[in-house]
Amino acid sequence: MDLSKILDPEAVKVLASASSKKRLFQDIGDLAHTAYGLNAPMTVEALMERESLGPTGVGHGVALPHCRVSGLDGVKGVFLRLDKPIEFGAIDRQAVDLAFALFAPEEAGVEHLKALALVSRTLRDQTLCSKLRANHDAATLYAILTEGRSVQAA
Incomplete structure (x- = not known):
C-alpha cells in the first residue's frame, strides 16, 4: 500500500x-467533504465517537484520528498541518500540529488496519515530520508525504 492510493492532493x-480538537475535527470533516464527497457532519460525529474510546494523539505532535463511514469504496485520508499546535490529549501530552485522518468503509477489515499502520510508520519518521513542519504549501506537503513513503519502502 502506498500513501498516494489513500491520500488525494486536494485532501x-x-x-x-x-x-480545539472538536474544531480540528470539523475542519477535517469539511476537507473530507471537499476531497471525497463525505457528509461532513456525519464524519465529524464518527471521529468524535471514535475519539471517545481513547485519544488518537500518538505522540511527538502527531494525531491519527480515524473512523468508519458509509459511502466509501476504499480507505481515504486527509492530512492537516496546523500552524499553531492544539491540545489533543496525546499519550505524551504534547500538543498536536500534524493530523492524518483516515476514513474506512464500514465493512473494511484488514485494509483499514494496513492503512493505519502505514500512516503510523510514516509519521514516526522524525526527519519526515520536520520537513512537513517546515513547509506551508499543501502541494509540497503532499509530495513529502507520498514521495517520502516510496523512498523509505525501497
Missing part, C-alpha cells in the same frame, strides 16, 4: 489555527 491543507 492536504495547512490550517492557520484550530481552537
Whole structure:
C-alpha cells in the first residue's frame, strides 16, 4: 500500500489555527467533504465517537484520528498541518500540529488496519515530520508525504 492510493492532493491543507480538537475535527470533516464527497457532519460525529474510546494523539505532535463511514469504496485520508499546535490529549501530552485522518468503509477489515499502520510508520519518521513542519504549501506537503513513503519502502 502506498500513501498516494489513500491520500488525494486536494485532501492536504495547512490550517492557520484550530481552537480545539472538536474544531480540528470539523475542519477535517469539511476537507473530507471537499476531497471525497463525505457528509461532513456525519464524519465529524464518527471521529468524535471514535475519539471517545481513547485519544488518537500518538505522540511527538502527531494525531491519527480515524473512523468508519458509509459511502466509501476504499480507505481515504486527509492530512492537516496546523500552524499553531492544539491540545489533543496525546499519550505524551504534547500538543498536536500534524493530523492524518483516515476514513474506512464500514465493512473494511484488514485494509483499514494496513492503512493505519502505514500512516503510523510514516509519521514516526522524525526527519519526515520536520520537513512537513517546515513547509506551508499543501502541494509540497503532499509530495513529502507520498514521495517520502516510496523512498523509505525501497
